[in-house]
Amino acid sequence: MGRASRLMRLDAFTKTVEDARIRTSSGGIVTIFSVLVIFCLVIGEWNDYRKVSVISELIVDKTRGEQMEIHLNITFPHIPCELLTLDVMDVSGDLQPSVSHGIGKHRLDKSGGIIESKFLELHPEHPKHLDPSYCGECYGAVAPDTSKKAGCCQTCDDVREAYAAKGWAFGDGTGVHQCEEEGYKEMLKEQAGEGCRIDGHLWVNKVVGNFHIAPGKSFSNAQMHVHDLANYLQGDVHHDFTHTINALSFGPPLPTDLLHENHHQQNPLDATSKKTSDRNYNYLYFLKIVSTSYEHLDHGYTIHTHQYSVTSHERSLEGGKDDVHPGTVHARGGIPGIFFSYDISPMKVVNREIRTKSFSGFLTSICAIIGGTLTVAAALDRGLYEGARRIGKLHQR
Numbered sequence: 001m002g003r004a005s006r007l008m009r010l011d012a013f014t015k016t017v018e019d020a021r022i023r024t025s026s027g028g029i030v031t032i033f034s035v036l037v038i039f040c041l042v043i044g045e046w047n048d049y050r051k052v053s054v055i056s057e058l059i060v061d062k063t064r065g066e067q068m069e070i071h072l073n074i075t076f077p078h079i080p081c082e083l084l085t086l087d088v089m090d091v092s093g094d095l096q097p098s099v100s101h102g103i104g105k106h107r108l109d110k111s112g113g114i115i116e117s118k119f120l121e122l123h124p125e126h127p128k129h130l131d132p133s134y135c136g137e138c139y140g141a142v143a144p145d146t147s148k149k150a151g152c153c154q155t156c157d158d159v160r161e162a163y164a165a166k167g168w169a170f171g172d173g174t175g176v177h178q179c180e181e182e183g184y185k186e187m188l189k190e191q192a193g194e195g196c197r198i199d200g201h202l203w204v205n206k207v208v209g210n211f212h213i214a215p216g217k218s219f220s221n222a223q224m225h226v227h228d229l230a231n232y233l234q235g236d237v238h239h240d241f242t243h244t245i246n247a248l249s250f251g252p253p254l255p256t257d258l259l260h261e262n263h264h265q266q267n268p269l270d271a272t273s274k275k276t277s278d279r280n281y282n283y284l285y286f287l288k289i290v291s292t293s294y295e296h297l298d299h300g301y302t303i304h305t306h307q308y309s310v311t312s313h314e315r316s317l318e319g320g321k322d323d324v325h326p327g328t329v330h331a332r333g334g335i336p337g338i339f340f341s342y343d344i345s346p347m348k349v350v351n352r353e354i355r356t357k358s359f360s361g362f363l364t365s366i367c368a369i370i371g372g373t374l375t376v377a378a379a380l381d382r383g384l385y386e387g388a389r390r391i392g393k394l395h396q397r
């Protein structure tokens with residue numbers, strides 16, 4: 001036997017002799033129909049193969065010594081920028097009093113329009129005193145480190161800083177030469193009816209901490225943190241801590257489809273408002289921060305960010321206005337302002353985009369679709385053909 005005939009015996013696909021084949025129009029219809037079915041199923045299978053799904057897992061966050069970005073954007077319609085101070089503190093003892101780098105303060109008029117925007121620097125320039133030998137007096141307080149000239153209070157701001165460090169109330173600067181020259185009192189008066197928006201971002205150590213926005217210059221030592229409230233509580237114009245949090249986030253946003261899928265917002269405090277008409281009012285927000293990462297499949301990059309949950313608490317400070325002795329620093333019963341206290345979760349959510357189907361799986365499915373559809377179609381066609389023949393025979397009789 002030749003090699004060809006040996007192979008022939010192995011043929012599982014025995015062929016029908018051409019003569020025995022006939023074509024019918026019902027067969028044509030079945031063929032077109034099965035091609036359509038195959039086409040639809042293959043498209044469905046292709047979409048399934050291309051589909052990206054996101055799996056989430058929870059792991060222990062083992063990163064160390066990281067920094068975290070805080071992005072904030074808060075509007076205060078009833079307090080001028082001049083009176084607001086932002087302080088950031090963490091448990092590692094890293095205090096960033098009067099944080100200003102990366103933070104903009106925008107003076108707002110009654111209708112919320114911007115009068116002036118200032119991106120504050122840590123050490124602002126004051127070109128006031130041209131005389132190089134000038135050394136301003138600190139009125140008994142100690143000159144701050146930020147002063148342009150060691151041991152001197154060159155500007156009104158320096159004097160205020162020096163007073164705050166002593167824990168003394170500063171007031172409107174009457175009798176302080178630097179402030180009178182700079183027109184500090186007049187500026188306070190002029191801006192008294194304004195609002196303020198604080199926005200921008202800052203970096204903090206990723207440990208438990210808090211940041212707050214409260215009136216006046218602040219001062220901290222081991223036991224306490226006090227603010228000079230004199231200018232806030234005195235004066236004819238009413239100030240309060242009504243505020244709108246336009247945005248508060250700890251890192252870049254997550255992809256929106258992920259958020260929609262989970263039916264939630266990444267940052268629960270975005271676009272929330274609180275109203276009060278009480279001057280001595282204190283808002284507390286307790287945040288639990290969870291590290292979250294998102295690994296993109298296509299671009300190969302990973303977003304590292306944070307989500308948080310929040311509980312809030314608000315109260316009127318006991319004692320109220322009567323308890324405040326004009327000209328003293330008031331820290332009893334708390335400080336009016338808004339306080340954010342945050343805690344870092346030890347767990348981390350990792351979201352990863354994956355393709356659930358492999359390419360070989362896709363090919364297998366395609367073969368199954370084609371084979372299966374053709375088999376069913378062949379059976380159908382045979383049935384139709386036989387049926388037609390029987391009916392034909394009946395008619396002939």
Ligand SMILES: *[C@@H]1O[C@H](CO)[C@@H](O)[C@H](O)[C@H]1NC(C)=O
Nearest residue numbers: 073074104197199200246247
């Ligand atoms: C802060 O929010 C206001 C109002 O939504 C917006 O106009 C402003 O651009 C925001 N600022 C930043 C730095 O995103």
